[in-house]
Amino acid sequence: MAFNYRRIIIKIGSNVLTKHNGLPDLQRIEHLVEQIAFIKKQGIEVILVSSGAVASGRSLINVSDKYDAVAVRQLLASLGQVKLINTYSKLFERFDILCSQVLVTKEDFRDRLHYLNIKNCLELLMQHQVLPVVNENDVVSVTELMFTDNDELAGLIASMLNAHALILLTNVDGIYDGDPKLETSKVIDEVNNKAIDFSSFVSSDRSQFGRGGMITKTHMAQKVAQLGIAVHIANGTKDNILKDILDEKAPHTRFVPHKTASGKKKWIAHSETSATGIVSVNAGAKAALTSNKATSLLPVGISEIKTDFKKGDIIKLVDGANQLIGLGIAEYSSEKAREKLGLKNQKPLVHYDYLYLQ
Numbered sequence: 010m011a012f013n014y015r016r017i018i019i020k021i022g023s024n025v026l027t028k029h030n031g032l033p034d035l036q037r038i039e040h041l042v043e044q045i046a047f048i049k050k051q052g053i054e055v056i057l058v059s060s061g062a063v064a065s066g067r068s069l070i071n072v073s074d075k076y077d078a079v080a081v082r083q084l085l086a087s088l089g090q091v092k093l094i095n096t097y098s099k100l101f102e103r104f105d106i107l108c109s110q111v112l113v114t115k116e117d118f119r120d121r122l123h124y125l126n127i128k129n130c131l132e133l134l135m136q137h138q139v140l141p142v143v144n145e146n147d148v149v150s151v152t153e154l155m156f157t158d159n160d161e162l163a164g165l166i167a168s169m170l171n172a173h174a175l176i177l178l179t180n181v182d183g184i185y186d187g188d189p190k191l192e193t194s195k196v197i198d199e200v201n202n203k204a205i206d207f208s209s210f211v212s213s214d215r216s217q218f219g220r221g222g223m224i225t226k227t228h229m230a231q232k233v234a235q236l237g238i239a240v241h242i243a244n245g246t247k248d249n250i251l252k253d254i255l256d257e258k259a260p261h262t263r264f265v266p267h268k269t270a271s272g273k274k275k276w277i278a279h280s281e282t283s284a285t286g287i288v289s290v291n292a293g294a295k296a297a298l299t300s301n302k303a304t305s306l307l308p309v310g311i312s313e314i315k316t317d318f319k320k321g322d323i324i325k326l327v328d329g330a331n332q333l334i335g336l337g338i339a340e341y342s343s344e345k346a347r348e349k350l351g352l353k354n355q356k357p358l359v360h361y362d363y364l365y366l367q
């Protein structure tokens with residue numbers, strides 16, 4: 010295999026697993042399982058993040074449209090997840106692979122302790138050669154407790170497990186430089202520049218059964234690549250796609266990984282929702298932090314403590330226009346930070362080792 014990955018996260022979107030009528034495509038699931046089994050037999054660790062609970066539920070029950078969308082999603086996912094995991098379990102059994110079900114919510118990642126709980130569980134499953142099949146627990150994840158989509162969840166798991174690569178399988182060949190339906194649009198094969206503004210050519214269109222869309226995929230992919238993990242976005246409806254990606258035979262989009270970040274930095278990068286404090290930095294500090302040099306945030310660069318926080322909390326760093334610059338762990342409380350505000354020769358509020366910049 011051309012790419013020498015030893016731990017891979019594979020995310021399969023609803024559209025890959027379903028036919029045009031929204032019902033599960035068993036043949037395709039079978040083919041993907043066969044490829045994953047092959048990869049696993051090469052000694053590569055695989056974690057599967059699979060959507061498809063709602064689609065599987067749809068194959069089991071008809072629900073009247075008098076119920077609201079959230080309730081219907083809960084009903085379908087509750088029924089469908091059982092069917093989905095049973096399908097995987099039976100198919101992987103043919104290859105003597107044990108698979109397990111891991112259902113999570115955003116809440117399970119809210120602090121370092123919960124984060125490490127999940128990490129330890131997944132590591133233990135892998136030590137026992139079990140293939141974890143992860144999905145969001147759609148039955149209890151509603152509204153603000155939801156991940157944007159399973160791409161966000163897959164990015165989090167890839168960072169948490171220090172994976173070498175994250176493969177996102179969707180129903181298009183990768184990111185196109187224009188509308189994917191137009192013949193003139195081409196697949197971008199490599200992204201290695203953090204500054205690309207995808208919004209000029211990636212529309213907010215979603216595939217028929219997708220949740221987040223391509224724009225959320227690109228944001229997540231950039232973030233994950235920045236943490237040192239290669240991201241491949243490819244067409245999961247094509248035969249042999251997983252093998253072809255690893256053999257560098259399939260046209261698709263690859264995000265080149267940057268220098269690997271520490272485990273703690275990876276956790277901080279995905280902790281925006283659990284941040285308590287907000288600190289505004291001045292123009293000089295912004296320039297220093299966003300330069301190529303490793304820089305800590307010193308009190309002299311802080312213009313305002315906008316919301317309170319305790320020592321050890323995750324805090325957001327924003328610029329004068331309230332744009333998020335990064336996230337970090339506070340070395341001391343907001344009370345102490347206010348005392349040091351604007352002063353020189355003080356201990357950093359956020360040390361570089363615990364700072365993630367957007």
Ligand SMILES: Nc1ncnc2c1ncn2[C@@H]1O[C@H](COP(=O)(O)OP(=O)(O)O)[C@@H](O)[C@H]1O
Pocket residue numbers: 021022023024025160178179180181183184185186187188189210211212213214215216217218219220221222223224
């Ligand atoms: N520039 C683009 N390149 C590729 N896909 C795009 C682009 N702009 C919009 N899309 C849409 O994004 C969809 C894939 O995202 P999504 O629906 O979230 O898939 P999934 O369910 O696999 O996660 C494609 O089907 C396509 O219609």
Ligand SMILES: N[C@@H](CCC(=O)OP(=O)(O)O)C(=O)O
Pocket residue numbers: 021022023024059060061062063064086144145147157158159160218219220221222
């Ligand atoms: N958790 C849901 C899928 C959510 C989701 O993000 O779907 P997709 O955009 O197709 O990856 C399910 O299993 O039906």
